[in-house]
Amino acid sequence: MRVLVTRPAAQADEWVQLLRDAGLQAEALPLIEIAPSGDARALAEAWQGLHRVALVVFVSPNAATCFFDGRPEGAVWPDALVAASPGPGTTRVLRALGVSTVVEPAADSPQFDSEALWLQLAQRDWQGRQVLVVRGASGRDWLAERLRERGAVLQFVAAYGRAVPALSTEAQALLQAALAAPDQHLWLFSSSEAVTNLQTLAPHASWSGTTALATHPRIAQTARSLGIGRVLEARPSAEAVVACIQSIAL
Structure with a gap:
């Protein structure tokens, strides 16, 4: 087979x-088919505002790769900034890109998805804290809704697009x-x-x-x-x- x-x-x-x-x-x-976002300005603004956010959620390995591929010259990932990953594939990419602090689902989670990631984030205080979600041109907003319910201020940036190949x-x-x-x-x-x-x-x-x-x-x-x-x-x-x-x- x-x-x-x-x-x-x-x-x-x-x-x-x-x-x-x-x-x-x-x-x-x-x-x-994955294609980088055509909105370089939005990516640049997201990078320039990283010092204001408490968490950056990457929805997939492609989100991480394309976000860093779109990094404007001179921009750096803040050492203390926390990234959130829905599973080991995204985490591996983030580690390879130099992100040191990554929150991800437990290794024995039945699934690697937004629900499993939320279990790791739910006990934190999100009231008034800014969270950036890096995703495709569209995506499932379940995790963003949970964070918003807890008082987080959500921002979104599309780092890539998806299409039928x-x-x-x-x-x-x-x-x-x-x-x-x-x-x-x-x-x-x-x-x-x-x-x-x-x-x-x-x-x-x-x-x-x-x-x-x-x-x-x-x-x-x-x-x-x-x-x-x-x-x-x-x-x-x-x-x-x-x-x-x-x-x-x-």
Whole structure:
């Protein structure tokens, strides 16, 4: 069984190598295209105002990468500034970028998401404190709503945009192979948007014979709504994903 990793290209390559190191067949088939924000002014203003904020929430690895890629000349990340991350992938990127203080979900959290991150933030005093949320052009506002309810003053900056990708010749061949032999392929979904983009890329496909592995219940529900016949769920940790795939292969 060949695993198709649907994350954006940078993260897909990382996961493909991880799965191959575990002895699995894996290929990258990114179903979300990431593009840096075209609003350099908004990013520059966000960087210049970092000294006023108590927390910067990065919603994904792409948010962190694109925010730092858009750093204006001379701007620095304040040493004492706290960053918030929804999971280990984003945390790894932030550490590599030189961010020393990162709040993230507990390592044994059932999920790595906004709800798990809030458990680490809920006991702090947010009344009147400024919080910057770095995200895509749109996104889920659940965590921002919780912070606002606790009195935080929210700011948002879009560091990147997401779109349905234009598939390369190689990616198109992978898609066609998966459609022709669904029993020989496993779709690995880490985003509901990847599922909906797949439907856009193959609008007339039948998914009843397809198997997918989703790393969050919301993603699993989206996959089922697409008509995918067998949808499994696993924690979004590498160990859990590998173990689940290995159990399917056996």
